[in-house]
Amino acid sequence: MLRSTETEPVAADQADEPALSKAVSRLRIRHFQLLDALDRLGSLRRAALELGVTQPAAVALIDDLEFAFGAPLVARGRSGTTLTPAAGAVLARGRVAVHEIATARRLVARGAQCGGHLRLGASPYLISTLVPDLLVRLRDVLPDIQTDVREGTLDTLVAELARGELDAVLSSVDHAAVLSSGASLDIVSLASEHMCVVAGRGHPLFGVARAPLDQVLLGPWVLxxxxxxxxxxVDSAVFEVGAAPIVPQVECRGVSNLLLIAAASGLLTVAPHYEAGRPHWRGNISLLDDILPLNATPYVLVTRRYAAWTAELAALREQAKTVAGQLFGTGRPA
Structure with a gap:
């Protein structure tokens, strides 16, 4: 389930939830650890061994889970032990619970020295642009906060967020990737950034202020x-002008890599306007603005759904919106 919001998320479906049944209330972390082990190992014997319990004790834990949730969660066959489709929701939220408890234990162990902890995932580009200023502003409002920043692609980071391994993700929006997690997540819009075509030094269009569209489409491109x-x-913009799809000479991942290759090889590429305008690229690339109708890229903060956000997440949201607005504005260059 996905919800986009500009205000503090309060899940409406949580407000009307009935009290937990006695069977659910009696469940322990060990129950969810077993379910996780069964999913990873595919063997009741190996899962019991990992948890340090006997197989009969593991079976009793499974019985507790199935009674509490009122559905078969584990299927045993000749090929091993597998989880039923009904177990998916229990497993996903159980993993989050285990991670949250482990995090709480670490924070309590740090005592008064800990001013909060955030595990933040972000794309490589946003780590190089948005995150540095964001961390400065976070320390202004939460001086003792500890932040663990992890780089990755959106699908990888969202999967880690859904498993409880991250608290929040900063990235360009991709609803398909977010929805595929199967978890209840919230999206907060931060800002949008204009994209532009860039010519590397040595390309015939380098330094040209306005270029004919047909020359731009000829490339060659790194995309x-x-x-x-x-x-x-890019593909959408090319389709919109009625041209054939671009077949790039080089394909690679990462905004900085695209610009480095374009600058060194005299190729065309596309890049966020803020990054392409940074001083260290001066003399190596030039901007061909408004050549292709490239849509602005929206940046978002993705979190798990909470009835009430922690102070750390609330501060992250507000400071991320402020910094993103200052860096990227409304999506068009100044």
């Missing part, structure tokens, strides 16, 4: 791989 959000923007 992201076909599955990327940025490549989808």
């Amino acid at each position: 992201p791989h076909a599955v990327s959000h940025l490549r989808a923007l």
Whole structure:
């Protein structure tokens, strides 16, 4: 389930939830650890061994889970032990619970020295642009906060968020990737950034202020791989002008890599306007603005759904919106 919001998320379906049944209330972390082990190992014997319990004790834990949730969760066959489709929702939320308890234990162990902890995932580009200023502003409002920043693609980061391994993700929006997690997540819009065509030094269009569209389409190009959000923007823009799809000479991942290759090889590429305008690219690339109708890229903060956000997440949301607005504005260059 996915919800986009500009205000503090309060899940309406949570407000009307009945009290937990006695059977559910009696469940322990060990029950969910067993379910996780069964999913990873595919063997009751190996799962019991990992948890340090006997197989009969593991079976009793499974019985507790199935009674509490009122559905078969585990199927045993000659090929091993598998989870039923009904177990998916229990497993996903159980993993989050285990991670949250482990995090709480670490925070309590740190005592008064801990001013909060955030595990933040972000795309490589946003780590190089948005995250540095964001961390400064976070420390202004939460001086002792500890932040663990992890780089990755959106689908990988969202999967880690759904498993409880991250608290939040900063990235360009891709609803398909977010929805595929199967978890209840919230999306907060931060800002949008204008995209532009860039010519590397040595390309015939380098330094040309206005270029004919047909010359731009000729390339040669270095572009992201076909599955990327940025490549989808390019393909959509080319389709909109009625041209044949671009076949790039080089494909690679990462905004900085695209610009480095374009600058060194005299190729065309596309890049976020803020990054292409940074001083260290000056003299190596030039911007061909408004050549292709490239849509602005929206940046978002993705979190799990909470009845009430923690102070750390609330601060992250507000500071991320402020910094993103200052860096990227409304999506068009100043």
